[in-house]
Amino acid sequence: MQLTWKAALFASLSGFFAASPGIFMFPKLSEAAAQQAVELQAAPLTIAGYHGFALRDGAFEMPNDGRAFVLGVPTNVTADVLRAHRLASNKFAFSLQPLLVRTEKRVLLFDTGAGRNFGTGAGHILSSLARARMRPEDITDVFISHGHGDHIGGLITPEGRLAFPNATVHISRAEWQWLRSMTNEKAKSDYFIGQHDELITAVTPKIATFDPDATLIPGLVKAVDIRGHSPGHSAYMIGSGRQSVLFVGDTMHHSITSVVHPEWLIAFDGDKPIAKESRIARERLWAQSGQRLYVGHFPYPGFGTIIRSGKGFVWHPLR
Numbered sequence: 001m002q003l004t005w006k007a008a009l010f011a012s013l014s015g016f017f018a019a020s021p022g023i024f025m026f027p028k029l030s031e032a033a034a035q036q037a038v039e040l041q042a043a044p045l046t047i048a049g050y051h052g053f054a055l056r057d058g059a060f061e062m063p064n065d066g067r068a069f070v071l072g073v074p075t076n077v078t079a080d081v082l083r084a085h086r087l088a089s090n091k092f093a094f095s096l097q098p099l100l101v102r103t104e105k106r107v108l109l110f111d112t113g114a115g116r117n118f119g120t121g122a123g124h125i126l127s128s129l130a131r132a133r134m135r136p137e138d139i140t141d142v143f144i145s146h147g148h149g150d151h152i153g154g155l156i157t158p159e160g161r162l163a164f165p166n167a168t169v170h171i172s173r174a175e176w177q178w179l180r181s182m183t184n185e186k187a188k189s190d191y192f193i194g195q196h197d198e199l200i201t202a203v204t205p206k207i208a209t210f211d212p213d214a215t216l217i218p219g220l221v222k223a224v225d226i227r228g229h230s231p232g233h234s235a236y237m238i239g240s241g242r243q244s245v246l247f248v249g250d251t252m253h254h255s256i257t258s259v260v261h262p263e264w265l266i267a268f269d270g271d272k273p274i275a276k277e278s279r280i281a282r283e284r285l286w287a288q289s290g291q292r293l294y295v296g297h298f299p300y301p302g303f304g305t306i307i308r309s310g311k312g313f314v315w316h317p318l319r
């Protein structure tokens, strides 16, 4: 399965973002268009009452071939669902957007994007960070949802140095144990981590592991154990009460198929039945409570809620 994922990714990483810098540099861009272009890369958001930014890292696509993303569903059935939501029916498009949250004393970053792991279509977090007028040295805490290449790749520079040199890197104990114990070859072939050994060496002094559902920064960040995607996959609750925002990691991937059909199995999930159960249960819970969500692979900026629609659910962007 992982080989399929790998092959599909290589086939589909389309250089989506490679063309984008030209948009920003075009000399005759109107002020309004320039502002929009900046927002497309670092959209300002209010996250649990704090200033936040959706930092665009890039995008990638996968074919609707019954193997690369949705499993066990005829491709024409999947195509009908995509088409019904006015999307191309032959592929799945994913965005990639880590989240930045600024408080008085700290600058928090949730996941780090793909670094060099997904080609030129991703790995743009540092330029997005600059557009948010922040420097890599300003980040005090990085929270990793899980150890796949599109979430941890941005932890190091191409030279293998820490991209956020002053940050503590929070990751669940189970995920860190799993990540550090895999070989360089397996990391590359199965999980799209191109510089595994360099990454482990660089980040080890900065790592702070935690147990499931631990409070990490009192009143500000709490881990939320959501099983299935990887051995120690963790979401993060930012703030509390009605204004709180849950950074869901890869509990969900696609804003249509993951939400409308949470029961469909996903090729990327390490434990597919448990991931499916998690998705179904959480979706119901989040729709009931109106929980605000931040989803790193949903259409940019990935901030919204799940709402009921008929007998099922739909994604409702808040911005």
Ligand SMILES: [Zn+2]
Residues within 6 Å of the ligand: 148, 150, 151, 250, 297
């Ligand atoms: Zn991912």
